[in-house]
Amino acid sequence: MARWEVVHPAHPSRWAGVTMAGFRHHGPDPADVHVIPHPSITLALEFGSGPHVVDTDSGRQQQGNLVAGFMHDAIRVRGHAVECVQVRLSPVTAHAVLGISPAELDDVVVPLDQLWGHDATRAQEQISQARSWQERFALTNTLLIRRLAAGREVDREVAWAWNRITSSRGRLRIDDLAHELGWSRKRLWSRFRTQLGLPPKRAAKLVRFDHAVHRLAAGQHAAGVAADTGYADQAHLHRDVLAFTGTTPATMTSRVWLAVDEIAWTAHRTTNKPQ
Missing domain, CATH: 1.10.10.60 (Homeodomain-like)
Structure with a gap:
């Protein structure tokens, strides 16, 4: 049976509108889960041996380091050896971090390097070399702080x-x-x-x-x-x-959902303790 390791930072981000979690998939079968719409912009910084693939309802596929705007429908995440740091940004914070208005990401998933260029590649390399989840979170937080400081705030x-x-x-x-x-x-x-x-x-x-x-x-x-x-x-x-x-309220609670929350919506979670 597929299992998910879900890890949260030892301390919350000091920046409002930023949450993070780490996800690692275990088991011989490939990962195949859904991410439902959320009031945030989502970044996925992967470091696993195999890329995860995101399918949208429009039929388009993306893989690697990704950013997802406000989605109208659930999207599907699948792949082998999925490992990633997932970041949720409020749209107020995302405006500065991404360097563009979230309006340009409406209902789309795009490669992060389209927005960050070499920053996305460097982030992936550093996260891949980190020895613990907490080190990965610290590296991600440093990157976000640097981009927040240089970005343009909303009104x-x-x-x-x-x-x-x-x-x-x-x-x-x-x-x-x-x-x-x-x-x-x-x-x-x-x-x-x-x-x-x-x-x-x-x-x-x-x-x-x-x-x-x-x-x-x-x-x-x-x-x-x-x-x-x-x-x-x-x-x-x-x-x-x-x-x-x-799906309906009656059936959605039994589905496996991937989310950064107190409830990582899966009955197959292995841990949420920081490491």
Whole structure:
């Protein structure tokens, strides 16, 4: 049976909007898992002996060091000897780290060297030579800090709007958000979409879904989750889960998902202790 080793850094990043984890696949069978949409930009820095391949619903394939924008649907990750450091970046942080607006990565997965050039190659070489997960995390963090310091920040109002959406867990009305900013709804939509890569309403929907699906993964009943997370009813939650994952709330909790969270969504996890 395929098993996943999932390792988290000993200490959280001191930069807001940055989370990391290490993934290593064990077993004679190839890895074959899905990554569901998440309110972040995802980087995968691989160092295993065999490249992992990412399949999207559009039929395109990518492999190696990758960056995935805001995905509309679940994507498939497969391969032999998969080993990688996965980094999740909020769109506010990603704007500076990547050197481009997340708007240019909407629903796509691209090779990281297209954005970072030699930085991506050097990062892979250093991570491959590291002797422990914690050393790999430290190397990755150093790279991110260097790029953050050199990158361009988003507008303060846009960053504030994103933080309001996430702190409300996606339950904030966009008209109320625009009012708090003193902006028109059209201005908020335009600035948010241009700088962060998705409209504010879709951002709120994705944040709310992420909060709800974590509770489902933890074993909570769908009706209670729907009521507590701002869905009109259980059917509304069902539609969102189906749209984002391709499966129902009842079946998604038994699937193997690859994610950087307190819950690495797999019954086959071997460890989450730092090494």
